[in-house]
Amino acid sequence: MAVTLQSTRFGPLEIPEDAVLEFPQGLIGLGGSRYTLLARSDDAAFVWLHSLEDPALALPLTNPWRFFDSYEVEIADDEADRLGVDAAGDTAVYVTVRAAEALEDFSANLRAPILVSGGFGHQVINQAPDAPVRAPLFSTSAEKAA
Amino acid sequence: MLIITRKPGEKIMLGDDTVIEVIEVSGSSVRIGIDAPRSLPVYREEIWRSVKEENAAAATAGPDALPSDLPVTK
Numbered sequence: 001m002a003v004t005l006q007s008t009r010f011g012p013l014e015i016p017e018d019a020v021l022e023f024p025q026g027l028i029g030l031g032g033s034r035y036t037l038l039a040r041s042d043d044a045a046f047v048w049l050h051s052l053e054d055p056a057l058a059l060p061l062t063n064p065w066r067f068f069d070s071y072e073v074e075i076a077d078d079e080a081d082r083l084g085v086d087a088a089g090d091t092a093v094y095v096t097v098r099a100a101e102a103l104e105d106f107s108a109n110l111r112a113p114i115l116v117s118g119g120f121g122h123q124v125i126n127q128a129p130d131a132p133v134r135a136p137l138f139s140t141s142a143e144k145a146a
Numbered sequence: 147m148l149i150i151t152r153k154p155g156e157k158i159m160l161g162d163d164t165v166i167e168v169i170e171v172s173g174s175s176v177r178i179g180i181d182a183p184r185s186l187p188v189y190r191e192e193i194w195r196s197v198k199e200e201n202a203a204a205a206t207a208g209p210d211a212l213p214s215d216l217p218v219t220k
Contacts, residue, residue: 009209025187029198030205046212059204060212082184096204099211109204112197123201125193133196 003036008056009048010038020052021121028112028123032057035121046097049114049121061094062108067137073113074128083115083122091117098134107134 003015015036026032027049034052045066051057064071073093075085085091093115095108110131114123150158158166164186167179180188189197 027201030201057205060207096201098203099207109200133200
């Protein structure tokens, strides 16, 4: 049975049951337990993680490897066990995006990726050394263009 | 705030399932062991706070905040 989401951003949306993601611990500091991913197209650079409980709560996400070739996610084995995610399995990795007026002020949070696997989502703390909370999304392309 | 004095090796119980143990005190650093249920995430406070702030900032983006035609690098 589909869930109807009355999004303050996007209006009414029908969300199929199998697109509902359970976040047992919610998002850090934001809570919530049921979210879904919305995209404008299959190859969209950004997707929205939208709460199914709060019509105004949504965060833009992106695939980190689209912008950061050498990005690594490192979590402790017991943490991975706890969450039921598997490095070799089909776990999708997203990072939250902080939007801004100017492209060069966009950033992604590489420290706290969101792992999605088997209908569950978890925001985890990445133990990898080079994982800033605010990594500029477009600085590399700006440098290349310059 | 409840303030308790503990020595290395001594523990504090939070409810029945969460154990905080003072492992070692060395100068101004304290090593702490935490044994918590699987469902209870444990964070260093400064990291938790910065992620919370970043999540809140990300959630302020409007529906048209994202560029649709991207200069994606690959």
